[in-house]
Amino acid sequence: MGAVDWLWRWDIETFRAINVGLHREWLTPIVLTWSKTGDFLVSSLVLVAFSLFRPHRRWALFTLLAASFAGLLRLAIESQVNRQRPGNLDFLIPVETPTGDSSWPSGHTPTSFAGVLLWAMGVGFARIYVGAHFPLDIIGGILVALFAVLVWTLLWESKIGPWMEKKGWIPEKSSSRETQAAEAQAL
Numbered sequence: 001m002g003a004v005d006w007l008w009r010w011d012i013e014t015f016r017a018i019n020v021g022l023h024r025e026w027l028t029p030i031v032l033t034w035s036k037t038g039d040f041l042v043s044s045l046v047l048v049a050f051s052l053f054r055p056h057r058r059w060a061l062f063t064l065l066a067a068s069f070a071g072l073l074r075l076a077i078e079s080q081v082n083r084q085r086p087g088n089l090d091f092l093i094p095v096e097t098p099t100g101d102s103s104w105p106s107g108h109t110p111t112s113f114a115g116v117l118l119w120a121m122g123v124g125f126a127r128i129y130v131g132a133h134f135p136l137d138i139i140g141g142i143l144v145a146l147f148a149v150l151v152w153t154l155l156w157e158s159k160i161g162p163w164m165e166k167k168g169w170i171p172e173k174s175s176s177r178e179t180q181a182a183e184a185q186a187l
Helices: 003-021 028-037 040-051 054-081 108-113 117-129 135-167 177-186
Strands: none
Touching: 003 117, 003 135, 028 040, 028 117, 040 054, 054 135, 117 135
C-alpha cells in the first residue's frame, strides 16, 4: 500500500470514528453550535465588537484581518483542489447541509484557527462530527491558517500596523507590559 492509499484510508477511518463512533444525540446540538462559531461572519462580528475597546483594538484588527487573509487564501486553494465533501459516504451521519461542493481545505478551521488555537481545534473536530469534512480537510485548513498568520504577521509588523498607528486607528505599539497596563487603566 502506497503513502497516498494509506493517507486516504486513515482519512476515511478517522472520519468514521468521529462522525459515527462518537455520535451522540445529546452531543449533536453542542457540536453543531461549536461548528457554527467557525463561520467567518460569526467570528468577524465578535472581533469587530472587541475592536471597539481601545486596549483590544490592535489584537482584534490583526486577528480579523489575518482570518480574512486565511479565508481568501483558502478560497484560492479550494478552487484549484476541488475535493468532494464526505456526503457521498454510505455510513455518513449528516448533521448539517454544508454549502458548496468542495471540501479541501476546510474554511471554518482556518478562519477560527487564525484567531484562537484551542477553539479552532474544537471547530475542526465539530466539522468532522457534523459530516462536513474529512480529517485531512481540517489539517489542510490548519496549514492554510498557519501560513496565512505567518504572512499576515510579517505584513502587519512591517507595513499595516505602523500605517494604522499613523492614522490613529490603533494605539501605538507599547514597548513593555507596564506601559500596556497603564494605557489600559487610563481608558
